[in-house]
Amino acid sequence: MRAAIAPLLGEPRISTALTSQLLAGEVVEVIDGRGDWVQVRGIDGYEGWTHVGYLTPSQGGEADWRWSLGCVVREAQGVVHALPLGARLAPSTDVLEGLAIPADARAPHFLMNGAAIAASAAALFSGASYLWGGVTPWGVDCSGLMQRIALLHGVTLPRDAWQQALATDAVTEDAAAAHAPSDLLFFSDRDDRRVTHVGMALGDGRMVHSALTRGGVTIERLDADDPYVARLRTQCTGVHRLRIP
Structure with a gap:
């Protein structure tokens, strides 16, 4: 990657919707091309289009x-x-x-356990604005927050919330239960209950998530009387545990 952040788009044109982002130093596989646009696949298997102006040949290592x-x-x-x-x-x-x-210092700096993962989620993206497709503290969506925090700690998650639900293990359907730190809470605002939102339990009845309704990353008390939190409780489709090696 030549740029600090490159957009990953749904179609090969700059005016189309952002679906995710690629960061400097990430290696991608080129799977298709249209002029100066290339379709790429990241290490998480997620595919999208970006412009060749953002890319440089891999150096290896x-x-x-x-x-x-x-x-x-x-x-x-x-x-x-x-x-x-x-x-x-x-x-x-x-x-x-x-x-x-x-x-080689990442693993000791970012320990592979639920409490450490939850602590990073609460601290490292604090104050980040909501950005559909974003994956950094400069702007992040709900599933981008979960994926990037897990990656720092050596835990692999796919990109989208519904994919993350499939890649984790269900433990309860109660959003207000006493969840373990780093458990993922999934929600849906659709009639078919397809997952559309995800947050991470911090313990003590709290959850961190990136929500458009809140303007970005925030910590909620899941037993709060706040109308938005009350609505989230009814929309919960399940609470899942990360598969920590």
Whole structure:
């Protein structure tokens, strides 16, 4: 990736809907092309269209590149720009502000347990605006938040909320139960109950999620009398547990 963030689109034109985002250092597989537009598949299997202007050939070894925790960098060519949480830094990149950690430090920094995952979800995206298709603290949707937090901790989740429901294990249907930290709560506002929203339990009856109704990432008390939270309780389709290796 040449850019800090590249849009992943539903069709090969810039005016179409954003479906997800690709971050600097991510490796994708090109599966189709139309002029300057390429259809790509990410490591999570998610497919979409992006412009060749965002891409550079893979250098190999990207899996060993440093992880941005939110930093400002200077590239080898002298360009200075910001990188969001989760982006990767090429070896020749200098960190000017913020923090980046070596790839082999990610696991000890982001422990693979429910309490650590929930703590990251509550802290690292705090204040992020809601953005359909977004995956960073610069703008994130509900399933993008879940996928990116899980990835930091070495847990693989697919991109969309309904896919995440299929990739996790159901434990209850009660949104207000005493959930374990990092349990995923799924919701639907559709008559057919297809999953349309997801949040993560923090313990103590709280949930973090990115919701358009709240303007972005917020923490809810699931037993609150707030009309929106009351509606969420009725829309809950199930509470699922992450498959933590």
